[in-house]
Every structure is written in structure tokens, then in C-alpha cells.
Amino acid sequence: MPNRTTQNESSAALLLIDVINHFEYPDSDKLLTEALPVAPRIAELKRRARATGLPVIYVNDNFGQWRSDASKVLAYCLRPDAPSTCFVEQLRPENEDYFVLKPMHSGFYQTPLDLLLKHLGVTTLILSGIATNSCIQYTAHDAKMRNFQIFVPPDCSAARTREEHEQAIRHMQSMASADITPSPDLRLETLAGEPNQQ
């Protein structure tokens, strides 16, 4: 069975956090409203990341399924008439993308993310997705403690309210040393080529 992690030469990766989402929990209508305008920006950032050779890694809630079956979660979130479909269909994983299922908030907690990033030689993470003040912030904390360089473009994540989003962005800038350059200004080629500093 051919190993599928060998060719990467980029030291940066793009993480899409909880974008395969069913929006079926308290206040998820508010979150969906804030998230919808962000989806095309994440899609565009993902397009650029792939063109530049950055690995794209979906880091996604397992929604209590525990079957290691990302495709079932995806199918559920793309049901016709489901409110989630309009968001999720813009961000479908492609064949080359990696997919890590997480059982809790942080992408690192009880998942193989850290090991995958080591295999890929990645030391810089660009965090995108939802929600800024929840799973993105939890993941940013864990990334900081593992010595990753962190980027959180503010136009590529959303929370239930603008205030929560903005406070979380400032918090990550201040307490996780995150760079908060907006996605159009991110120089992906530079990030990809920086020597591994971990």
C-alpha cells in the first residue's frame, strides 16, 4: 500500500478546522451566518496553497462517530436541503488533501496531527475555519506549545459574533505569537520555503 506523505517540500501547511460541519448545535445559526462569507476566502486560500505546494490538512470534529470514516461525516453535512450544505460544498476535500478527525476542540488532542506534521516536515501552520474562539484558539494554543509558527488570517475564520472573533484573533496574536496578516497578503511561497526551525 503506497505511503502517501513522502513528496512534501513545504515547511508550511494550511489547516481547515471544522469546515465539514453540520451546524447542529446551540447558536450554530449565528455561527453559520458569520461563516458563510468566509467560505469563499478559505476556498481561495486553499486554491493558492495547493498551487504553491503547501499541504492542505482538514482537521475536523468526528461528531461522535468514532468510525474513522471522514466520508460519512462529509455526506451528512452535504445532505440536500441541509443548512450546512451551502457552506460545506465550497470546501469539499480533494483527493490530495489530508484529513485528521479530532474528538475534541484542539486539533492536537488525541489525534495524529502532530505526527503527520512531523512526517511532512511542517513547522508553520496557517489556521482557518470555525470557530475562531473555540477550536481554532484551542488548536493555536496547542500549536504554540509545540513550537509551531502560527498564522491566523482574520478573514478566513469566524465565530458566533464579530466581537468574539476579533477578541480571539487579538488573543492569539498576543498569547500564541500568531501572525494575523489577512489572507490576500500572505506570501505563501515565502512561507513554504522557509527552512524548518522546529
Place this chain on the structure above:
Amino acid sequence: MPNRTTQNESSAALLLIDVINHFEYPDSDKLLTEALPVAPRIAELKRRARATGLPVIYVNDNFGQWRSDASKVLAYCLRPDAPSTCFVEQLRPENEDYFVLKPMHSGFYQTPLDLLLKHLGVTTLILSGIATNSCIQYTAHDAKMRNFQIFVPPDCSAARTREEHEQAIRHMQSMASADITPSPDLRLETLAGEPNQQ
């Protein structure tokens, strides 16, 4: 999306370790030879576990795929004419079974296994699969440090040689406090009903 871990009342679970296996690594022919007679015994133990209400959890190498897609690993191992097929087809996961992909030897390392077991209220593990002196032993060590009660029925696992198998069984009995009762003598109803001691 309905959560799928809620109804368990058993304090014991059966783990099937690396049984969805492609046997494409050094010495895997020897391992397959030793493993083939074990497959029907694991299948029978699994049948009894399910009849008694014990959760069945596949804990399986991701074989470097990193896509959280257990079904692709399964399909690969069940290719027509593949040597692995005769082993794996006896142990196909069923709809109710849990499935945890692991990136390294131990079922606990960078996986959600510990969290799944907590959700299920499981404190006793029955370990089966391959190889006795590798992934089963690594997993037994990690289970011991997490205070699980461990059973390793010697007729439900295999290694490259009988000697390696038997040394590993004795090691787990001695150093991980494993009970090594053969599977036909395991009283699954008693194990399922023991009060949680963790």
C-alpha cells in the same frame, strides 16, 4: 448527526489490533502463516463479544494514508488475489463496530482510543490481533499505564514465530498484569458486568 457511543453498558471491550492488514512488509509472510489459524478464533471471540454486549473496537494501522478513511484501507487489504484477503475477509468490521486508526505501534499513541474508552465507560480490555510482540505488546504497555485491566487470550494473537508469540504473552502476563486465559474460557458476561474500577 446522531452520536453513536451512548448505549454501552459493558465495562469491557474487545480490541482487534491490526487485523485489517496488507501483510506487505518484511517477514509478513511468516506472520501471515502464523496468523491464519488465529483468524477464526478472533472471529468467534468477536461473535461472542457482540452477543454479550461488549463493544468491539478495531484499532488499526493507517498504513501511512492519513486520510481518516478506514474503508480505503479495508478495500486495499481485500483486493482479489491479495495474500491478505483470506485473513482479512474473516474479520471484516461490521456497522456497529468502532474503528480507530493508529499511526504507530500502540493503539493509544496519537489516537482517540483513550477518549473513546472513557466515553464507553470501559475499564477492561481484551487484546487480540497481530503481532503479539509488536503492536499488541506496545498497546498492552500503554493500557497498563492507563490503569486498564488487560486480557490477552493467547489463541487470539500471533507473531512471526511461536517463540516470539509465547515470550510476548509471558511478558504481558508478568509486566502488564495481563490475564492470559484462552478465549474459550473467558467469561465475557462476567467481564462485561464488572463495576468500573478505573
Place this chain on the structure above:
Amino acid sequence: MPNRTTQNESSAALLLIDVINHFEYPDSDKLLTEALPVAPRIAELKRRARATGLPVIYVNDNFGQWRSDASKVLAYCLRPDAPSTCFVEQLRPENEDYFVLKPMHSGFYQTPLDLLLKHLGVTTLILSGIATNSCIQYTAHDAKMRNFQIFVPPDCSAARTREEHEQAIRHMQSMASADITPSPDLRLETLAGEPNQQ
């Protein structure tokens, strides 16, 4: 060598985070100014915790020492004429208190805290210390993912600014389900006696 964790019957514990602190890092003068009025309140909460039978656990930066020697860190922070002394002397660990050295922000990351709490049978944590928006928030996130019930009395922690402190308190209330009852109103006997729900 007598084990020293056996007699606890409280399901809650008080954590003192980074109170053995040298205040020798950027902006630590601001933090010390905010933290000084908080010290007597933590000391009083600790006094009540011990009187009620709650274990008291210092969870403290190792400040790059890596020698498992809490007493050296303490001695350094209590040097005569050091600015840290007036804060730290109010919060000296006593013989019965537990002491966990942490290498990074979260009290759970690469430390035995989770295991100590399991040994003690603790499922509820009261977080105090510094800084609210850094090590306390990182620890609260990790505690939330491990299913602990969390209390963060706002009068028992501090950050560099009042605004950072208050945002962090609200964040933990919202995103880590923290109870933010002020310390004088905490009913420690009730917390100690609640049945273990983890």
C-alpha cells in the same frame, strides 16, 4: 517509601498556577502590579481549601531548569530584595501541598497532572494564579477537553491589564464552561462532596 496520595476524599482540588514566579520576563512588572492585590485572596482561598479537605496543587513553570527541583525555583523567587518576593512569600507551598512542574503554558502538557488528579479522584478544578489569559486559560482549555468541571474565581487571578483579565474570564465562562463565582461565594464543602462525574 510511603505513598503520599491516598487519603483524599474530595472530588475538587485547588490549583495555584505559576504563583512561584520570578517576574523576570517582558511586561512582568505590569503583571506583578495586577497580581499583588490578588495574592491575599488566593492565600485565603487556599486556607479555606485546606480546612475543607480539598487537595492544593501548585502547577508551576519549571523556568527552564529541568531538574525536578521545585525548592530551587522557590528559593530563587524568594531572594531578598527580589521584586517577586512580596508576592511569592504570601503563597509558599506547605508540606501537604502537591507540586507539579510544567514546562510550557498548560498545566497538563507534558506533566503528570492528569494522572495525579485521577489518583486523587478529582473531577472539579478551581483555577487560580497568573496569568488569566495565558497559563490559566491554556490550562482551562486542557481541563475542559479532559471533562473536568472548572471554576475560575475572577478575584483569584490576574493578567497584565484588567481588560485582558476580564476577556479571559468571559472566554473561559463561554468556551470552557467555567463557573466564575467569586472566591468568597464558593461553597467549597459542596464542591468537595460532589460525586465523581468524570
Place this chain on the structure above:
Amino acid sequence: MPNRTTQNESSAALLLIDVINHFEYPDSDKLLTEALPVAPRIAELKRRARATGLPVIYVNDNFGQWRSDASKVLAYCLRPDAPSTCFVEQLRPENEDYFVLKPMHSGFYQTPLDLLLKHLGVTTLILSGIATNSCIQYTAHDAKMRNFQIFVPPDCSAARTREEHEQAIRHMQSMASADITPSPDLRLETLAGEPNQQ
């Protein structure tokens, strides 16, 4: 407070596992009998390691103390008339040595060892101490999963019986890719100077 991990340039480290030991548990008399002749060889290997610039890291059971106080554990094991004294006095930690307290068998489980090794830039571990088939083997497994290169010189560890010792050595050679060159033949300068491959 000066950081104490900065000057290391060796990519290998020597680990002394559970050598600060009270030998107060079942069968520890057998272990002590086997361990006594090993102590001077570990001491000599440690002397060479320090002369060659390899960091020396004690990785030691906390014996249920949970106070981050290595000196108390040491003092207990060096009590006059204690059977442990004749073993432990040959292997006292020195001021430059690192000290990691572990709560369970593996040196990596709920300890900062992995982080310390990263800070030191260490990718090769030489394992010594007791017992070969317990804490050394548990630690070797965890080191293997973290991609460390492993050396276990057979003359620098011991178990309750010679057979257990030898089986564990062979197991680590086979299943954790350990090099089992005896300590007099280890080329420490070469190990220290090998480029970091992690």
C-alpha cells in the same frame, strides 16, 4: 533565572532509568542482586558520556510523592543501612545532570522528557538502568514511536533474572530497532556528533 539547557551540541543523550531506587517492592531483592554488578558499569558509562559532552538525564520514578522534589527521593534511597544505598551511592546525580520524574513505567508518559530532548536537540538515546524488561522496555517502545535512535548496552541494565534481561534485550533489538553494543564498545564521540535525523 538562567535557563539551563542551552549549550548542548550532542545529538545523543544518556538516560539513567530508575537508578535512584528504594528497592522496596515485590522481588526487588532479586533485582538488587542482579543490579549491583551493573552499577559500576553505568557509572563508568556516565563518566565517559560527560567527558564526551553527552547530556546525562536521570529518568526516575516519583514513587508516589508528587512533590517534584527529586532530592527527597534521593535522600530516602541513600538512608544509612538501607539496602538500596550501596547501589544508589554509585550513581548519585551531579549538578549538571538533568532529572525527570516519571509517574509510571515509561519515561515519556506524563513527563516533560520529550520536550527536554527537543530542547537539547537530541535524537539518539542510550538507555541504562533498571529493570530491563519493565521501565527500560516501556521507555524504549515510546522512544521508538517518537523516532529516536536507540542504544541499549546489555551490560548497563538488569532485571530480576538473567533470562528476563536477555529476552528484553533481544525484544528491543528486534521490535524497537535497538542497537545492543556493549558499553565499552560504544563510540560516544561518533554518537554525539551525528547529525540530527529526527
